[in-house]
Amino acid sequence: MGKKGDLSNFECGIVVGARRAGLSISQSAQLLGFSRTTISRVYKEWCEKGKTSSMRQSCGRKCLVDARGQRRMGRLIQADRRATLTEITTRYNRGMQQSICEATTRTTLRRMGYNCRRPHRVPLISTTTRKKRLQFAQAHQNWTVEDWKNVAWSDESRFLLRHSDGRLRIWRKQNENMAPSCLVTTVQAGGGGVMVWGMFSWHTLGPLVPIGHRLNATAYLSIVSDHVRPFMTTMYPSSDSYFHQDNAPCHKARIISNWFLEHDNEFTVLKWPPQSPDLNPIEHLWDVVERELRALDVHPTNLHQLQDAILSIWANISKECFQHPTESMPRRIKAVLKAKGGQ
Known part of the structure; x- marks a missing residue:
């Protein structure tokens, strides 16, 4: 045969x-x-x-979308990244002698390298913020992993008892994940559920503190005095360390600034650019906690159960999960330099 x-x-x-x-x-x-x-x-x-x-x-059936048609379809994608497959097909068929179906559109887009993906959620960065981010990256571009090991990272996060995933999709190529037209900007905002404050360094996980009310300057002063100082003096007795916090209003209150000035001989507060959660390695840990919460066989049904689950997940985070993000800081700094302060 x-x-x-x-x-x-x-x-x-x-x-x-x-x-x-x-x-x-x-x-x-x-x-x-x-x-x-x-x-x-x-x-x-x-x-x-x-x-x-x-x-x-x-041999075989002739392709309905030739090179010229692919360029036309590419322009439609560039004009509207959020267009659905039906919308792309409808717009493509306008003025064309031979129309195509949605299946042909999907096949053509895949042949061109496009895939439907959820857009990255990034902070909304102004021109002033971009300059400050770039200045921070330039000031720390020579820091090695050993330097970043001397930084203790902290942040607050809120975990919702019920959450809804966005179903927004965009069309992009593999190397366009950070293109401006492929991003969805977000702003820091509250929600509902359980709010916690946590800290860690390359060496070990720090405490995770539930916040049962709105975090103000007085409550934050209690946290830094009860948890930050013992952690820093224990992990870095030589007083050559840095403590990281973002620019939340309660972090910049006068009583907080005065407290840090009183203890500046023990550690230094890292000057942090605004709107820069993408530079903070602790965001990776929050993502780990969120994914572990969603993977639970029995989901929490009340805030008390949710808080217990968060504390349990935090206590069992592996060493690799918090060491690798710290080791990625030189690459993050280079990425900000390459983006000239952008995302």
């Missing part, structure tokens, strides 16, 4: 060689295991065109 698929150039060469050696079509087919039709077609093409490539490569 002859082959059904295309022959390779080597196999076509064997066919031509057998025929030129004086073997008949039937003898060549019996010797090589190809059909008589295949032997005849390959040898005829070689005699007429001097080629040994299979003519079957040009």
Whole structure:
């Protein structure tokens, strides 16, 4: 039985060689295991065109979207990243003599390298914020992993008892995940559920403190005095460490600034650019906690159960989960430099 698929150039060469050696079509087919039709077609093409490539490569239905059509479809994607498959198909068919279906649109987009993905959620960065982020990256571009190991990271996060995932999709190529038109900007906002404050360094996880009310300057002063100072003096007795906090209003209150000034001989507060959660490694830990919460076999049904689950997940975070984000800081700094302060 002859082959059904295309022959390779080597196999076509064997066919031509057998025929030129004086073997008949039937003898060549019996010797090589190809059909008589295949032997005849390959040898005829070689005699007429001097080629040994299979003519079957040009068989099949003609593509409805040629190179020009792909450029047209690419412009539609660039104009509206959030367009649905139906919308793209409808817009493409306007003014075209031959219309296509949604299946053809999907196949064409995949052939062009586009996939439907959820957009990255990033902070809304103003021009002033961009400059401050760039200045921070320039000031720390020579810091090594060993330098970042001396930083203790902290932040607050809120975990909702019930959450809803956005179903927004965009069309993008693999290397366009951080293109401006492929992003969805977010702002820091509250929600509901349980709010916690936590800290960690490369060496170990720090405490996780539930916040049962709105975090103000007085409550935050209690946290830094009861948890930050013991952690810093224990982990960094040589007083060469840095404590990180973002620019939340309660962090910048006068009583907080005065407290840090009183203890500046024990550790230094890292000057942090605004709107920069993408630089904070603790965001990776919040993501781990969130994913572990969603993966629970029995989901919390009240805030008390939710708080217990969060504390349990935090206590069992592996060392790799909090060491690798710290080790990624040099790469994050380089990324901000490359983006000139952008996301």
